[in-house]
Amino acid sequence: MAVLPTATHVNHHQEFTECDLGSAAQSRRESRQAVQADPERAPDLPGLLPRLNDTDEVWCLLEFEFWLYALRNPTIRARVAELYRHFRSQLAPLAAPFASDELEPDEVVAATIALYHGLTLQWHSDPHALRPDLVARVLRAVGQQNAPAPAASTRNGSTHPRENR
DSSP states (O other): OOOOOOHHHHHHHHHHHHHHHHHHHHHHHHHHHHHHHOTTOOOOHHHHSOOGGGSOHHHHHHHHHHHHHHHHOHHHHHHHHHHHHHHHHHHHHHHGGGOBTTBOHHHHHHHHHHHHHHHHHHHHHOTTTSOTTHHHHHHHHHHHHHSOOOOOOOTTSOOSGGGGO
């Protein structure tokens, strides 16, 4: 029999999540200071992400039970929605390097959270099927897709197509 989350569970979930967010916000502040000191040094968002095996199965199950409860309870749903709006806004600056014309930084954060939650479930059901760093690797691949292509030089060394005729 499943145990339904109570108001205490909601508060614990918020406290744990805010603790995680606090760590991420601290990392964000440190990254911003580092970038200001050395603009060539960008924060490594994929390196900050937890690995799939960092969450124990009990916490994973509790989190999904909590989500189900929140979706059925409008008051809790509103609190969870506000909490995740806060997460997205706080983490969006770290996701900016992975954004594009079609993908806003807060959407990168939302997709990364969803990817982590879904892959954590898959990892717990079949740990040998996925490498624990999959979320970070996917985010790096997105970043590579959004990186400007290096200008290809041609036979006369110019990168401008008309100068190479």
